[in-house]
Amino acid sequence: MITAHVVNAQNKHLYENEFDEFLRRRHDFFVHQKHWRPPSPDGREVDQFDTDVATYLLGIEEGRVVTSARLIPTTEPHMVSEVFPHMCEKSGVPRLPDWAEWTRTFVVPDKRSTGLRGTLTQLCCAVMEYALDEGLTAVGGVQETYFMPHHGALKWHAEPLGMAREENGEWYIVAYIEVNEAALASVRKILRIEHSLLARRGAQVPFVHGDRSSIYIDLSGRHEIHAIHQGEP
């Protein structure tokens, strides 16, 4: 079972090695396997959306980064708004503080079993847990149509923002998954777990209440997060 470490601009220094490993695994996947991106001479895949507004969930198991997710507030420039706005013909590009774009998910090859209790489902569970914790109401973005039935299997609801379409020989759709307690409960039931998959170390940045000068510090090491609002009355 993975532990999903929440990594953001404030605590990234605690994850130097893991973050570098994450960028190399991204290069393996998005450059060598998917051919979505040109090779990078340093073997790390980084794009224009890897900025300080991004929050990463690094799925770590037995000391390795085996899976990942990148979450970006849709109020910031994100892949759908900058690259795929034409795929939101039904609803328009979302620009909501409590909607997060979910991108850069891979699973390392030896963990890529398609069984429903595998690494991908564990990552989905961690994303849903994080989204609920942070008060998000939807997570999603551009997705390969082929994998959409996985959301169904988790009993998740995903709203399309436009029609599926073919781009560069692959089929994609922009869809957002509803974040709620039921969605977390169903994926946990499938995984047969009741515990948190998240680890929060060091300074935490609240995802939604985007005053980025206010920092949450995890004093307990795990669950109870106490807010220290800096510069607020």
Added chain:
Amino acid sequence: MIDSDVFDFVERCRKHATAGSLLTDLLATVKNLGFEHLILSGVPLGGQKLAPMVELNGWPRGWFERYVEAEHAAVDGVCIYSAKTLKPFLWSDVPAKWSDTEASRRVAGEATEFGIWSGFAVPMLSVHHWQSVLSFASSTKVCKLSARQQVQLVTMAIYAGMTIQALSHDDEDKESPLTDREREVLLWAAAGKTSSETSQILGLTERTVKWHATRAREAFGVATTTQAVVEAVRRRLIHP
């Protein structure tokens, strides 16, 4: 067909509580695109039986029976190609290697007796099978779909596929036919280890390893451990 018809279908998907009501709705909706029949099924591999893998059966009754009875799945180019691609395709675009065999042409010929001449297929992930395919069939000789109609059909297909996955409950409470130990023994067998080697790896006696292998064979009703490994992989119980 206009886009809002597609999004209306997507919206209705949330309310379908049975595969039957989803099938009726999807059949009625895709009729507007010229498709009278459809089937959503796991893609059979290596002699797997088609019938238990079918999730939405909107084929003409006589045709489905004949297809299963004659084991057409093993030779039908559309079915074979459905296991080899992740992308939606027109039946007429199946490479000749699979569609132009005598047996595949015979299947296509028989289908016309049931009003099935052309079609469009959408492969997608399945958590139970190798993958699934939703195949739409038309009685027109040549399936003419505009780019927009293809987009509409794919969108409806994946939402139908999501809905079917959401309606299936078989993974939730059903006990795995194998214990963890039996799975472990089969995994090492898949890696080419003998019972003796496996016993050393797992710290068990060889007799115990053989006993777990026997139980695994019994669970599947097969004669050899190799068959048990194949069955365990096929059912996605082990991932060598």
